[in-house]
Structure formats: C-alpha cells, structure tokens
Amino acid sequence: QKEVEQNSGPLSVPEGAIASLNCTYSDRGSQSFFWYRQYSGKSPELIMFIYSNGDKEDGRFTAQLNKASQYVSLLIRDSQPSDSATYLCAAHTSGGSYIPTFGRGTSLIVHP
Amino acid sequence: EAGVAQSPRYKIIEKRQSVAFWCNPISGHATLYWYQQILGQGPKLLIQFQNNGVVDDSQLPKDRFSAERLKGVDSTLKIQPAKLEDSAVYLCASSSLDSSYNSPLHFGNGTRLTVT
Numbered sequence: 001q002k003e004v005e006q007n008s009g010p011l012s013v014p015e016g017a018i019a020s021l022n023c024t025y026s027d028r029g030s031q032s033f034f035w036y037r038q039y040s041g042k043s044p045e046l047i048m049f050i051y052s053n054g055d056k057e058d059g060r061f062t063a064q065l066n067k068a069s070q071y072v073s074l075l076i077r078d079s080q081p082s083d084s085a086t087y088l089c090a091a092h093t094s095g096g097s098y099i100p101t102f103g104r105g106t107s108l109i110v111h112p
Numbered sequence: 113e114a115g116v117a118q119s120p121r122y123k124i125i126e127k128r129q130s131v132a133f134w135c136n137p138i139s140g141h142a143t144l145y146w147y148q149q150i151l152g153q154g155p156k157l158l159i160q161f162q163n164n165g166v167v168d169d170s171q172l173p174k175d176r177f178s179a180e181r182l183k184g185v186d187s188t189l190k191i192q193p194a195k196l197e198d199s200a201v202y203l204c205a206s207s208s209l210d211s212s213y214n215s216p217l218h219f220g221n222g223t224r225l226t227v228t
Contacts, residue, residue, distance in 0.1 A: 004154075006154075008152075031213040032213045032214050034216055034217075036217075042221075043203060043219035043220065043221055043222050044155070044203075044217075044219050045219070046216040046217070046218075049214060049216060051213060051214060088154055088155070090217075092213050094213065097143070097160070097162055097167045097168075098213045098215070099157070099160060099167065099168050100145070100157065100217060101157065102147075102154040102155045102156070102157075103154050104152075104153050104154040105153075105154050
C-alpha cells in the first residue's frame with residue numbers, strides 16, 4: 001500500500017514568516033513529488049514539483065527532497081494571508097505508468 | 113488552453129439511486145484520472161486511464177462504481193446504487209506526456225455529490 005503522510009494541521013504562521021510543510025512517503029519506488037494548493041471549495045492547483053534530491057526554488061516557494069529519508073518539504077517564504085489554504089503532497093510512483101498518490105493535506109493559516 | 117471540464121457541478125440524490133459524472137480533459141492529454149475527495153481528506157484515486165486503457169482501478173468499488181473512457185477522450189463515472197458514504201467531491205484530472213513522472217495533474221472544478 002503506497003502511503004503519503006502529512007500532518008493535517010492547521011499550521012498557523014504570522015504574515016511575513018516562513019511556513020514549512022512536510023510530507024513523508026512509504027514507497028521507495030516513488031520518483032517525483034508534487035505540491036498542490038487547494039483553497040476551500042476549489043480544486044487543487046499545481047505549485048511545483050521536484051524529482052532530484054536537494055532544493056528547488058520557484059519564487060517564494062522552495063521544495064526540498066531527501067530520498068534517503070523519504071521526505072519532501074515545501075517552504076513558503078514571506079507568507080501572505082492569500083497563502084492560507086490546504087497544501088497537498090503527491091507522489092508519482094512507477095507501475096508501468098506513473099500513478100499519483102496524494103496525502104491528506106496540511107491546512108495553512110497565515111494571520112495578519 | 114481550455115481546462116478540464118466536468119459536469120454537473122452539484123448533485124443531490126437519495127441512497128440507492130444512480131448518478132453519472134462527465135469529464136472532458138484538456139485537448140491532447142493522454143491520461144485521465146478520477147479522484148474521490150471526502151471532506152477533510154486528500155484525493156483518493158478511483159481510476160486512471162491512459163488513452164482508453166485502464167492503468168489502475170485498484171481502489172474503485174467495482175460492485176457499485178464503473179467508469180469508461182470512450183475513444184480516449186471524454187470519460188464518465190457512474191455510481192449505482194449510491195450509498196451515504198459516497199458523499200464527496202469527485203475530481204477529474206488529466207495530464208500530458210503519457211503520464212510521465214514529471215507530468216502535473218490539471219484538475220476540473222469537481223462535482224459535489226450529496227447522498228441523502
């Protein structure tokens with residue numbers, strides 16, 4: 001059973017702070033990892049993805065991957081109230097084709 | 113480009129009734145997914161198609177759920193008969209590049225199903 005684990009939160013941070021969201025996965029065959037943001041009542045939308053060990057930066061967002069520890073994280077710098085949402089981590093695992101498995105998501109609240 | 117289209121947006125039915133959802137993926141996207149998202153949980157994959165073949169349907173409750181993707185484009189998901197625990201948002205998504213490891217999913221607006 002492929003599992004992707006996330007703390008459901010809520011994670012509460014003040015405006016301007018760094019928010020750190022974490023995700024672990026059980027299947028070592030997972031090859032790539034995606035972070036999606038989901039506003040209440042809306043569908044998930046892609047933030048960024050990572051497939052190599054290390055850091056990947058995109059604007060205020062940094063994804064970090066450590067395959068040895070089976071750990072993925074997303075850092076949001078200079079958090080804004082508009083970043084308040086649920087953040088979903090997804091792992092793509094190869095079984096012939098790549099099958100995405102989602103975690104339950106972490107709720108982030110950025111307060112002014 | 114036009115996004116993933118889903119209909120209906122909302123549906124309310126009584127238990128034991130049947131319901132069908134429709135999805136039209138982004139043009140040219142080979143892979144189509146149906147996810148079930150219960151309130152407070154992450155999306156759970158029900159079925160994944162590549163073109164018109166099934167890649168994974170291990171979590172699809174096949175005694176009541178069925179899905180098809182005719183001609184490798186549009187897809188329908190059906191529930192018959194519905195149970196109370198089927199109340200959820202049903203998300204359709206598509207991806208390009210034949211489900212390459214770095215292909216993100218593009219989601220439709222979802223269908224919110226309420227079973228009473």
